[in-house]
Amino acid sequence: MPHRAKTMTDIAKECGVSQSTVSLVLSNNPRISEDTRSKVLAAIQRTGYRPNIHARGLATNASRVFSVVLPDLENVFAEEYFGTLLGGIYAGASAAGYKVVVDVANMKFIRTQEYMDLLNSRRADGMIFLGSSLYDKYLVSLEGGGLRVMLVDNYFLDAKLSYVASDHKAAGRLAAEHLLKLGHRRIGLITGTNVQTAQDFLEAAEQTLKAAGIPVEDTPWADGRFSEAKACEAAGSLLAARPDLTAIIAGNDKMALGVMRCAREKGIRVPDDLSVIGMDNVRSAGAASPGLTTVDPHLNNVGLFVARKMLAWMHGEFETCAETLPVDLVVRQSTARPRG
Amino acid sequence: MPHRAKTMTDIAKECGVSQSTVSLVLSNNPRISEDTRSKVLAAIQRTGYRPNIHARGLATNASRVFSVVLPDLENVFAEEYFGTLLGGIYAGASAAGYKVVVDVANMKFIRTQEYMDLLNSRRADGMIFLGSSLYDKYLVSLEGGGLRVMLVDNYFLDAKLSYVASDHKAAGRLAAEHLLKLGHRRIGLITGTNVQTAQDFLEAAEQTLKAAGIPVEDTPWADGRFSEAKACEAAGSLLAARPDLTAIIAGNDKMALGVMRCAREKGIRVPDDLSVIGMDNVRSAGAASPGLTTVDPHLNNVGLFVARKMLAWMHGEFETCAETLPVDLVVRQSTARPRG
DNA sequence: TTGTAGGCGTTATCAA
DNA sequence: TTGATAACGCCTACAA
Numbered sequence: 281m282p283h284r285a286k287t288m289t290d291i292a293k294e295c296g297v298s299q300s301t302v303s304l305v306l307s308n309n310p311r312i313s314e315d316t317r318s319k320v321l322a323a324i325q326r327t328g329y330r331p332n333i334h335a336r337g338l339a340t341n342a343s344r345v346f347s348v349v350l351p352d353l354e355n356v357f358a359e360e361y362f363g364t365l366l367g368g369i370y371a372g373a374s375a376a377g378y379k380v381v382v383d384v385a386n387m388k389f390i391r392t393q394e395y396m397d398l399l400n401s402r403r404a405d406g407m408i409f410l411g412s413s414l415y416d417k418y419l420v421s422l423e424g425g426g427l428r429v430m431l432v433d434n435y436f437l438d439a440k441l442s443y444v445a446s447d448h449k450a451a452g453r454l455a456a457e458h459l460l461k462l463g464h465r466r467i468g469l470i471t472g473t474n475v476q477t478a479q480d481f482l483e484a485a486e487q488t489l490k491a492a493g494i495p496v497e498d499t500p501w502a503d504g505r506f507s508e509a510k511a512c513e514a515a516g517s518l519l520a521a522r523p524d525l526t527a528i529i530a531g532n533d534k535m536a537l538g539v540m541r542c543a544r545e546k547g548i549r550v551p552d553d554l555s556v557i558g559m560d561n562v563r564s565a566g567a568a569s570p571g572l573t574t575v576d577p578h579l580n581n582v583g584l585f586v587a588r589k590m591l592a593w594m595h596g597e598f599e600t601c602a603e604t605l606p607v608d609l610v611v612r613q614s615t616a617r618p619r620g
Numbered sequence: 621m622p623h624r625a626k627t628m629t630d631i632a633k634e635c636g637v638s639q640s641t642v643s644l645v646l647s648n649n650p651r652i653s654e655d656t657r658s659k660v661l662a663a664i665q666r667t668g669y670r671p672n673i674h675a676r677g678l679a680t681n682a683s684r685v686f687s688v689v690l691p692d693l694e695n696v697f698a699e700e701y702f703g704t705l706l707g708g709i710y711a712g713a714s715a716a717g718y719k720v721v722v723d724v725a726n727m728k729f730i731r732t733q734e735y736m737d738l739l740n741s742r743r744a745d746g747m748i749f750l751g752s753s754l755y756d757k758y759l760v761s762l763e764g765g766g767l768r769v770m771l772v773d774n775y776f777l778d779a780k781l782s783y784v785a786s787d788h789k790a791a792g793r794l795a796a797e798h799l800l801k802l803g804h805r806r807i808g809l810i811t812g813t814n815v816q817t818a819q820d821f822l823e824a825a826e827q828t829l830k831a832a833g834i835p836v837e838d839t840p841w842a843d844g845r846f847s848e849a850k851a852c853e854a855a856g857s858l859l860a861a862r863p864d865l866t867a868i869i870a871g872n873d874k875m876a877l878g879v880m881r882c883a884r885e886k887g888i889r890v891p892d893d894l895s896v897i898g899m900d901n902v903r904s905a906g907a908a909s910p911g912l913t914t915v916d917p918h919l920n921n922v923g924l925f926v927a928r929k930m931l932a933w934m935h936g937e938f939e940t941c942a943e944t945l946p947v948d949l950v951v952r953q954s955t956a957r958p959r960g
Numbered sequence: 961t962t963g964t965a966g967g968c969g970t971t972a973t974c975a976a
Numbered sequence: 977t978t979g980a981t982a983a984c985g986c987c988t989a990c991a992a
Contacts, residue, residue, distance in 0.1 A: 337674030
C-alpha cells in the first residue's frame with residue numbers, strides 16, 4: 281500500500297481553508313467565491329484527491345450503486361440475453377454516475393436473504409432482477425417496504441412489484457399475425473412457463489390464432505423451458521404428433537434455434553417446409569439463422585430504459601413502476617411461406 | 621423509505637450490552653461469553669440487522685469489492701469470452717464474500733482516470749482488466765504504486781504489472797503440432813495483434829512450424845483483429861493469395877468462425893478441403909461448428925483462478941503476480957485431414 | 961468478559 | 977463567504 285490517501289482535510293490545509301469549504305466546492309455550492317473555488321480545485325487536481333466513497337455513503341446514506349441480480353444458471357454471464365440487458369443497464373447507470381454490481385440469485389443468496397442485505401447494508405440503492413421466475417416467491421416479500429426492487433421481463437399478478445418488460449402480448453400477436461398473413465393455418469407454439477410475460481406471449485398468440493378462426497386444437501403447445509435443447513425436444517414431439525404443422529412460434533431466440541435444429545435433424549427445410557418465428561432476438565440468433573423471422577424487443581434499449589427508470593425512481597418520481605416497452609417484427613428475408 | 625435501518629447500537633440496547641460487544645460478536649471474537657454471543661445473535665436474527673457497509677468500509681479502509689474492467693466494445697457484456705471470465709471471477713469472489721462491480725474502459729474512464737478513482741476512493745480493493753491491449757499505455761502507469769491491478773490474458777514486457785494468462789505459447793504450439801501430425805504442410809495463421817499473448821500465440825505457432833522444416837514463406841499470416849468479420853476477410857485474402865493452404869490456425873474462436881464462414885462462402889469444405897483450429901474455445905464455437913478443432917483455455921477456471929489470486933494478493937501473499945494457466949487441445953471429431 | 965472513547969472522511973447545520 | 981461542529985455507523989485499542 282502507498283501512503284494514506286489524501287483527504288479533504290489535506291486539501292483544506294494545502295489551501296489554507298477549512299475542510300467544510302472544500303466540501304462545499306466539491307458539491308458545487310454557489311456561495312463559494314471564485315477565488316477559493318479555483319484554488320481548491322487546483323489543489324484537488326494537483327494532489328489527485330478523490331472523495332472517500334465510504335465516508336460519503338455513510339454521511340448520505342446512499343451508495344449510488346445498482347445491483348443487477350442474475351438467475352442461477354450455468355454460465356449465465358455468458359448468455360446474450362442477460363449480457364445485452366446488463367450492457368444497457370450499465371450504460372444508463374454509468375451515464376448518471378452510478379456503479380453496477382452483479383449478483384447471482386443462487387441458493388445462498390435466497391436462503392440468507394442477501395437481497396435484503398444489499399439494500400439494508402446500503403451496498404446498493406436499488407436492485408434489478410433479470411430472469412426471475414414466478415417460482416421466486418421470495419420476491420413477493422419485497423413488495424412495498426420502500427425498497428427499490430425492479431423486475432425485468434417478469435411480473436407478479438398478485439403483487440405490486442415494480443417492473444419493466446417488453447410487450448410480450450404484442451410480440452405474441454405480431455408473431456401470429458405474421459404467420460397468418462403468410463397463409464399458415466397449422467401453427468405450433470413453444471414457449472417457456474413460470475414467467476408471467478411468457479404466459480402473456482403464449483396467450484396473445486393463441487388468442488390471435490383463435491380470433492382468426494383456427495380451432496384451439498389445431499394450435500398445439502409444448503414447453504421449451506427457455507432452452508435450446510428442450511425446445512428441440514419439444515419441437516420433435518410436436519412435429520411427430522402433428523406432421524401437418526407448417527410453422528412454429530417460439531418464445532425466444534434460443535428456443536427458436538432449438539426448433540430449427542430439430543427441423544434440420546429431421547431433414548425438414550426451414551423455412552420451406554416449416555416457418556419459425558422467435559422472440560427475444562439477440563443478434564446471434566438472426567445472424568446464425570437468416571431464415572428466422574423474429575420479434576425484436578431491442579434488449580439494449582430495455583436495459584437503458586431500466587436504468588433510467590431506476591434513476592427516476594431514486595428521485596422519487598413515482599411509487600411503483602409497471603412499464604411495457606414496444607417490440608418490432610423483424611423479417612430477415614421473404615422466408616416464411618406456407619407449405620403446399 | 622422505511623424507518624431508519626437498525627444499527628449496532630439498536631442491537632446493543634435490545635440486549636442490554638454495549639455496542640462494541642455487538643461488534644465483537646459480529647467479528648467472532650472468542651473472548652465473548654457464549655451467553656452474550658447467543659443473546660446478541662438472536663437479536664440480530666430477530667431484527668434483521670445488517671452492518672452498514674459504508675461505516676465498515678470507512679473504519680477498515682476496505683470495501684471487499686473487485687472491479688472488473690471490460691474493454692469498450694459494442695455489446696461487450698454479451699460476448700461469451702468476457703461473460704465466461706466474468707462468471708468465473710464472480711464465483712471466486714463471491715465465495716470469499718467479495719462483490720464484483722463492472723466497469724467499461726471507455727474514453728471517459730481513461731481520460732478522467734477513473735481507474736485511479738476506484739482504488740483511491742476505496743470503492744474497490746482491486747481491479748481486474750479483461751481484454752486490455754498493448755495500446756492501453758495508461759495501464760503501465762499503474763505499475764508499482766501498491767495498487768491491486770491485474771491484467772487477464774495480456775501483459776506488458778516492459779512493466780511489472782500483475783497478470784494471469786492462459787498459456788498462449790503452448791496453445792500456438794499445440795495447434796501447430798496437431799496440424800503437423802495430421803500431415804499439413806501449408807498452414808495459414810490468423811491472429812489478433814497488440815495483445816502480448818496474441819503475439820506469443822503467433823510466434824509459438826510459427827516457431828513450431830519452422831522447427832518442423834516448413835519455410836517461413838509457406839506460413840502466411842493475416843490480422844484477424846479478434847473479430848469474426850475481419851478474420852473472414854483475412855482468410856479470404858490468405859486463400860486467394862495461397863490456394864495451396866490446407867489448414868488455418870486462428871487466434872480465437874471468433875476468428876476461427878470467421879475463417880469457416882469465409883470457407884463456406886467460397887464453397888470450400890471444412891474440414892475436408894481445409895482444416896481450422898482455433899484458440900479461446902467458448903462452448904458456442906465448438907457447438908456451432910463440429911468440424912472445428914480448438915485449444916481450450918478453460919475460461920471459467922481462468923476466471924476462478926483470477927479471483928482466488930486477487931484474494932491471495934489482498935492477503936499480502938505476494939508482490940506481483942505473473943501466472944500462466946495450462947490449455948488443452950480439443951479434437952471434436954477426427955476431422956482435420958490434409959488435402960490430396 | 962465487557963464497556964468507554966476516539967477515529968475513519970464525509971455531509972450538513974449553524975454561527976460567525 | 978467561510979468555519980466549527982455534530983452526526984453517520986462501525987472498528988479497535990485500552991480501560992475496567
